[in-house]
Amino acid sequence: MPATPNAIIKDLPERFQKAKESGDLLFFPSTIHKHVEGGVEYEIRLCPALQHKPNLPTPHFDAAQDQKKAEIQQGKPDPFAPPYVPNLYIGELKDVEEDTDYVVLFNKFSVVPHHILLVTKEFHSQTAPLMSSDLVQAYQLILAARAAGQRFFAFYNCGNLSGASQPHKHLQLIPIEGDGPPIEKLARSVNLEVPNKPFTLNSLPYANHIYRLPSHLGPNSDAEELSHYLMSGFMGLLDLTISSIRHDPTYPTGPPSYNVLLTLEHIHLIPRREEWYVLKETQEKLSVNSLGYAGMLLVKSDSELEAVCKEGVSNILRGTGVGSVHDLQVQGNDGEQ
Numbered sequence: 366m367p368a369t370p371n372a373i374i375k376d377l378p379e380r381f382q383k384a385k386e387s388g389d390l391l392f393f394p395s396t397i398h399k400h401v402e403g404g405v406e407y408e409i410r411l412c413p414a415l416q417h418k419p420n421l422p423t424p425h426f427d428a429a430q431d432q433k434k435a436e437i438q439q440g441k442p443d444p445f446a447p448p449y450v451p452n453l454y455i456g457e458l459k460d461v462e463e464d465t466d467y468v469v470l471f472n473k474f475s476v477v478p479h480h481i482l483l484v485t486k487e488f489h490s491q492t493a494p495l496m497s498s499d500l501v502q503a504y505q506l507i508l509a510a511r512a513a514g515q516r517f518f519a520f521y522n523c524g525n526l527s528g529a530s531q532p533h534k535h536l537q538l539i540p541i542e543g544d545g546p547p548i549e550k551l552a553r554s555v556n557l558e559v560p561n562k563p564f565t566l567n568s569l570p571y572a573n574h575i576y577r578l579p580s581h582l583g584p585n586s587d588a589e590e591l592s593h594y595l596m597s598g599f600m601g602l603l604d605l606t607i608s609s610i611r612h613d614p615t616y617p618t619g620p621p622s623y624n625v626l627l628t629l630e631h632i633h634l635i636p637r638r639e640e641w642y643v644l645k646e647t648q649e650k651l652s653v654n655s656l657g658y659a660g661m662l663l664v665k666s667d668s669e670l671e672a673v674c675k676e677g678v679s680n681i682l683r684g685t686g687v688g689s690v691h692d693l694q695v696q697g698n699d700g701e702q
């Protein structure tokens with residue numbers, strides 16, 4: 366029996382506590398360090414406990430692969446396939462428009478309480494673009510959280526170089542304090558002359574494409590209306606992402622990799638050309654996923670934190686992103702594309 370986004374969000378605190386106490390959900394305490402650079406207040410999360418997280422191999426996957434192949438490649442079963450661990454299972458959602466089913470699970474390796482995964486019930490590849498139903502279900506969860514007085518945002522690590530570690534299609538939703546992730550504050554500060562037109566934050570040293578969602582979208586918007594705006598925004602950004610990638614003659618062959626951030630107000634797409642950044646100071650490899658491009662990097666030791674601050678967050682994000690097309694032109698202000 367499908368649940369509703371409101372019921373999923375309402376039950377999170379109680380279920381999270383139960384999952385943690387059962388030992389099925391592993392919680393890793395962390396501290397946040399603010400790091401101001403280029404007008405952005407980045408949040409670097411230091412989580413030494415993650416050094417003891419079981420080391421799972423990063424699989425490489427392609428759009429054509431099926432679940433069986435994914436399992437063989439990983440050498441282990443798909444953790445997002447049934448039977449679900451009862452304490453990690455929160456409920457199911459059904460997209461009636463597209464007849465797609467989803468399961469909502471707790472992130473087993475939780476750094477932020479209530480971090481959840483929106484997983485397609487049938488196996489779809491993590492290299493596939495988001496579909497209308499993916500976006501609508503994620504947005505409805507964000508809306509439900511907002512109605513309950515909380516702020517969540519969703520992210521999607523798409524492709525081999527995006528920081529994804531699981532090949533089964535999943536979006537992730539994470540609660541955020543204050544008024545949104547650091548990059549969202551920058552996006553919000555842009556004045557758009559033409560609504561519904563993608564824009565870029567030219568002050569960031571890597572290609573990024575953003576679409577502002579209309580402010581009238583809310584709990585009363587039906588799925589058809591949400592789908593219209595979310596899909597037209599996403600498709601426009603995907604075109605720009607592919608075009609940014611085509612400007613890079615050294616971009617690796619294979620399906621494109623990119624990160625997606627979805628907030629109540631914006632969709633962000635950031636093309637990726639590397640998963641890892643090698644820190645010059647320590648030669649340690651830092652994995653960067655969508656959260657890095659939200660302005661929230663994750664480090665696992667004090668030395669890594671120090672090395673990241675020395676290297677500069679924007680240098681790291683430039684290193685794992687794709688050069689901005691804008692770099693080839695004259696530098697200018699943030700603006701429309």
Ligand code: B4P
Binds near residue numbers: 410453
């Ligand atoms: P992916 O898209 O494949 O990869 P990821 O978020 O980059 O996490 P990764 O697995 O690479 O972990 P990492 O050490 O970098 O997402 C897969 C998701 O499924 C992850 O959330 C994973 O934990 C979860 N998962 C794996 N096996 C599972 C299972 N059996 N059941 C349920 N869930 C399962 O990072 C460790 C954690 O920190 C990740 O959750 C990551 O999302 C999170 N994180 C990274 N940066 C962060 C930041 N700045 N702030 C807060 N959290 C952060």
